[in-house]
Amino acid sequence: MHPTIHLSPDTIPVAPTLSMFDPVFVGIDEFGAPVYLDLVYHNLLDAGEPGGGKSVLIQNLVAHAFLCHDFTPVLLDPKWVELGMWMEPADALGGIFVGPDIEGGLRVLRRLQKVMDRRYAWLVAHGRRKFLPTDLIKVIGVFIDELAYYTATTGTPEQQKEFIALVRDLVARGRACAMPVIAATQRPSVDIIPTSLRDLFGYRAAFRCTTPNSSDIILGHGWASAGFNAQTISPTTPGVFYLIAEGGIPHLVKAAYLSDEQIHQLVDYVTWTHRSGQRDSVPLAA
Template sequence: MPERRIRTLGSYSRMALAVRGWGFEVILTMSILVLWHVGTFIDGDGMGVLFVGAAGIALWRIPGLATRLAKKLRDQSCRRWFCDVLISCGVISRHGQIPKVEAFEKTPAGERVRLRIPAGFSSEEIEAVGPSLAATIGAREVRVLRDPGNAALAQFSIIWRDALSAPAPPWPVPTGSLWEPISLGIDEDGNPVRIGLPERNLLLGGEPGAGKSAALSLLIAAAALDPSVHLTLLDGKQVELAPWAGSAEHFVGPDMEGAIGVLKGLCTEMDRRYATLLAAGLRKIKPGGEFGLHVVAIDELAFYMRGGKRDERNELTETLRDLISRGRAAGIIVIAATQKPSSEIIPTFVRDLFSFRMALRCTTPEASDTVLGQGWASQGYSASTLDPTARGVGFLLAEGAVPVKIRTHYLDDATIAALTNRAERARGGGSQ
């Protein structure tokens, strides 16, 4: 913990803060006074009032100006409030300056403030102020994020309400290709979280009922709705992915032999794709090229990795490992869900091949770490701390450097029925 020093604001900073904090309001008042004086100078008080009134009405009629003005005044007052909070929490540099509020915006869960940090602060000092700020203002949490590209900038997210306690908003159904990022859910600020699937594999882990199959459904729906995407589905339970069977080239239930056959077929297809790419002097498939993306979705991965006879298990594990490790540039995307991502169930060498991981609610920090990777639980990212009643909430380790807590969108049965029908029609089948 950084050493806590009692610091006071320098008299220069206090003055600068006062002027800067009220500058906009001062200019606005002065403009009104000047107008009034001009009017009075021409023809007495009545003309002054008329001038101010006429200017007010003229400005009011400019589209959007009134809203922008109201927002500016609100932002100014929020900035002053935040400066007062920084001062009362002693966030004052050794030169007696406080961070400068550069932007203040509302988020669905609260507010986000972008600050420019003056000289004299260590990064530990800034990162450590979140809890004391939250206690001072009575917020749920204040998260401090340093800008990785500029050490002088920091973002403070003030969380007033838990955006993840209620279901995520309805899924924005993708209308374009699977090469575009798809919305998976919302983060703690209530902002959409999107992931790009090409050249990635995704592992979903968590206890039964955590929301793995629901998350898998979203990704399968996105793939099914793009008719250029090939779909292979393996479902150890059979019922979860069955609605999408009509859009899939292969659908395998709890059948080890069938699963091995389909996966081996995909390896052959992968080799064929690489041979074609090599002949064309290309290193990977591209949007609009000869080959479409091929999504392989596996629910209840443990059924296949631990089921059947020993030889079958080994053969399946080896085929899947080959597919995941070499398939990316050939456009093969593996998305798998499992209840028990431990190394006895899924060998570490297979698990580590998934570059994107999502840990939904897990029973222990160890289980959470086996999905996300070693060490995240001890850094505060443990899916065992998630509320068991908040289904579909989990930590997603994808594009960012740290896991992000998100709640996935949820497709109910009626929505799935409508989407499967749409996907099948786009693929030339389904009821018209």
């Protein structure tokens, strides 16, 4: 009898080596220098008018995350077409995808709140204040493409209120316990992003806006009159946005772009490298 190994006969999968603690490449600034985000310890608000490039930016972040060995995905996308592409690998990684279903979204957020409480209990018990890469903990990345759908469009006022409260709690407390939130919205109005919620997002990306006021709602009051106004971004250059990071001044960035084909290739790759129970058993020696 021959011993067996569990490998596909003709190829050997190369496991992803990126970590969620690594800097995430998002594009280039106006001087051509690469721009990276530190996703684990920051939440990102991604806002601006339709067609500005919000989902393209989210795809860059999601693609990085799926190539990491320490990522658990939570994807909410009422339009299906953006994050829905990652549904299969999300399943393979033990994560979840929610479509246009506010009750489903609420269930997931309530569960995340419990996970967050447990993670904090662990940190307290170990005399720690945040997770580090050496903890080998899974980073639960919560990606919401079109926040307004859940907070202002669908469901009852009670459901919407609960959704906002849960997102606020996650945004306020999730950072240190490796549960960052990345949320996009077309309508940067105060009813969707109350100032108190906006200020909890350490990173804010303002894509083209229709008014200086909308731009200020994303970046912070006063930036438009100081010359950082997302209304001035040309509609012919989608993907350009003002990025403000905690404490800094906004700067212009052009997001990297993944084509549908590239995303499908990444989805296939990630699904394949995380597949379980489907590998052929081949004899070690004939």
